[in-house]
Amino acid sequence: MKFLSIFVTGLVSGMLHAQQIPLDAATGKRLGLVFQAVAVPDAGAGARFAATVIASPQAVSELHALYSGALEGWNVQPGQHVNAGELLAVMRSNDFAAVQQEWVAAAAQAELNDKALERDRALLADGIISAQRLQITEREQHTSAFQLQALTTRLENSGYGVEERNALRTGKARPGRYLLKAPVAGVVTHLRRVTGDLITDGESVLALTGGGLWVSAEIPARLATRLAAGQSLQLADTNATLQVKQLDKAVDTATQTLGLLAEFTSATPLLPGQVVSVLLPPQSAGVVVPAEAVVRNGADRVVYVRNKSGVESRVLNLQPLGADYLAASGLLAGEEVAVRGAAVLKGITLGLGGE
Numbered sequence: 001m002k003f004l005s006i007f008v009t010g011l012v013s014g015m016l017h018a019q020q021i022p023l024d025a026a027t028g029k030r031l032g033l034v035f036q037a038v039a040v041p042d043a044g045a046g047a048r049f050a051a052t053v054i055a056s057p058q059a060v061s062e063l064h065a066l067y068s069g070a071l072e073g074w075n076v077q078p079g080q081h082v083n084a085g086e087l088l089a090v091m092r093s094n095d096f097a098a099v100q101q102e103w104v105a106a107a108a109q110a111e112l113n114d115k116a117l118e119r120d121r122a123l124l125a126d127g128i129i130s131a132q133r134l135q136i137t138e139r140e141q142h143t144s145a146f147q148l149q150a151l152t153t154r155l156e157n158s159g160y161g162v163e164e165r166n167a168l169r170t171g172k173a174r175p176g177r178y179l180l181k182a183p184v185a186g187v188v189t190h191l192r193r194v195t196g197d198l199i200t201d202g203e204s205v206l207a208l209t210g211g212g213l214w215v216s217a218e219i220p221a222r223l224a225t226r227l228a229a230g231q232s233l234q235l236a237d238t239n240a241t242l243q244v245k246q247l248d249k250a251v252d253t254a255t256q257t258l259g260l261l262a263e264f265t266s267a268t269p270l271l272p273g274q275v276v277s278v279l280l281p282p283q284s285a286g287v288v289v290p291a292e293a294v295v296r297n298g299a300d301r302v303v304y305v306r307n308k309s310g311v312e313s314r315v316l317n318l319q320p321l322g323a324d325y326l327a328a329s330g331l332l333a334g335e336e337v338a339v340r341g342a343a344v345l346k347g348i349t350l351g352l353g354g355e
Contacts, residue, residue, distance in 0.1 A: 019349045023310030034340035035306050038287040039333050040346030047280040047320060048236050051217035053218060053270045057261065059211030060183045061272075065199045067178065069093025073195050087159070088206060089180040096158060097176035100168055107169055108233040110148040113141040175295070189272055193243045196200055209272060213264050215242060217278055218257040224318075233262055236277035241265045286328040289318060293337040294325060295346045304338040304345045305331070311338065313349055 015154075016285075055061035076082060120137040123129045155165060159179025167173040190207040195198060217331040219227065224247060233242040242262035251258060262278070270276065293303045300315045318325035331337075338345060 010224045013155065014246040020309060021311040021313070021345065021348060026215055028311075031344050032341050033311075033338055034250065035336040036290060036293070036339045037334055037336050038202060038247075038289055038327075038331060040285070041288050041326065047167075047223060048277045049217050049219060049280060051215040051260075051262075052271050053274045053280045054205070054214050054216050054278060055189075055209045055215050055272050056211035056263070059186070062204045063088065063180055063206040063208060065091060065182075065201055065203050065205055067091070067093035067095040067099075068201045069096065069176070071193050071195055071199055071205065072177070076188050076192060078188050080188050080190060081186070082188060082208070082241070083185050084182055087179055087180045088182055090189070091178050091180065091199070092176050093178060094176055096178045099154055099158075099225065100150065100173070100175060103148070103155055103165075104169060106144065106151050110141075112142040113137075113144040117141040124174075129306060165197070180205070182208065182210075184208075186211035187194045207272070208249070213268055213270060213272065214245070215260075215262050215276060215278060215350050217260045217262075218255060219247075219260050219280065221251045221256050221258055223280060224258045224260075227260065232265075233281070234278050234279045240268055241268075242278070245338075286319075286326045287331050287333050287335075288321060289325040289327050289337065290339050290340040291318070291324050294318065294344055295342045297346065301325075302346065303327075303331070304342055306336040314347070 043114045048307050071276075072092045074089050075087045076089075082088065117137050120129060120134045124131060150164070155168075160168065163209075164173065164179070186208045188206065189209055191205075192207065193203075193205050199205060199266045217266050227244055227247055229244050229247060232245045233244060234240065235242070241264070243265055244260065244262045245317075246261040248259040264270075289303060294301050295304075296302070302313050302315055304311045304313050314330055316327045316330045318327055321324075
């Protein structure tokens with residue numbers, strides 16, 4: 001007995017166009033058809049991409065030894081919040097001791113040159129020396145002041161503020177001892193060495209998160225057109241939101257991806273190094289079509305929509321949306337599509353159904 005007849009309501013030229021399949025409930029059950037209503041995307045819909053939580057690239061996140069030497073001791077522990085300027089560690093270095101000596105000598109010379117300049121200005125006013133002699137004194141004073149400033153900057157970078165420099169000048173400072181201080185407020189995430197370790201200049205000794213957390217991800221170039229700087233994104237399965245800060249302008253030839261940097265818009269319990277999933281929003285409005293509902297017919301992607309008369313096949317222009325698809329047109333929220341038995345319906349439309 002022939003259980004089904006097919007009426008083609010549109011032309012067929014290598015594609016399925018609006019074919020109507022008269023179908024009653026009993027026949028649908030016998031064919032094992034299951035339908036599901038489509039809906040607009042929710043907040044968790046979208047393509048998901050792995051991303052890594054990183055410290056802000058706009059803030060210092062690694063502290064490095066400025067001089068070769070030994071780690072004398074830590075003043076902090078991992079997980080501790082620190083303020084800008086807070087002492088983190090004490091180092092000892094023979095190279096830094098030489099810088100201290102240079103600074104003490106430069107400070108003494110600058111003081112002598114300041115007094116010499118003051119004296120020669122008075123002598124010129126009294127007509128005792130020439131203007132040329134004063135010019136020589138001014139040049140010497142400028143040179144010594146510049147040398148002192150350069151060395152002072154090196155001391156400041158080594159944790160020496162006014163108090164520490166005064167102690168150095170009066171001989172109360174410990175030779176070779178320099179200080180690692182927090183450049184910004186943040187949280188200590190990792191101590192890379194232990195007390196007593198010998199450390200070379202430039203070596204990282206501590207990791208710090210300051211200025212908030214970001215994520216770094218690689219997005220397929222074909223989907224990156226949906227993104228722009230300033231756009232909001234969301235982490236999958238959480239309420240955490242991000243703002244896109246940077247999207248590469250060149251495609252990686254090996255992976256065909258673009259690098260993405262985004263900043264969390266509020267505090268988060270995540271830690272640098274954690275892997276998370278970022279949701280890429282749909283390119284346009286529409287409804288979510290389950291992947292199980294889509295069948296291919298040549299280059300076309302077809303879904304089967306239940307209506308009062310049975311089932312209607314529709315060719316849709318679909319966009320990837322995570323594991324599913326997005327239909328921007330051709331399908332309305334609330335319409336039901338076949339999520340089981342779609343292949344059977346395709347066979348029927350191709351004339352494979354029979355007695």
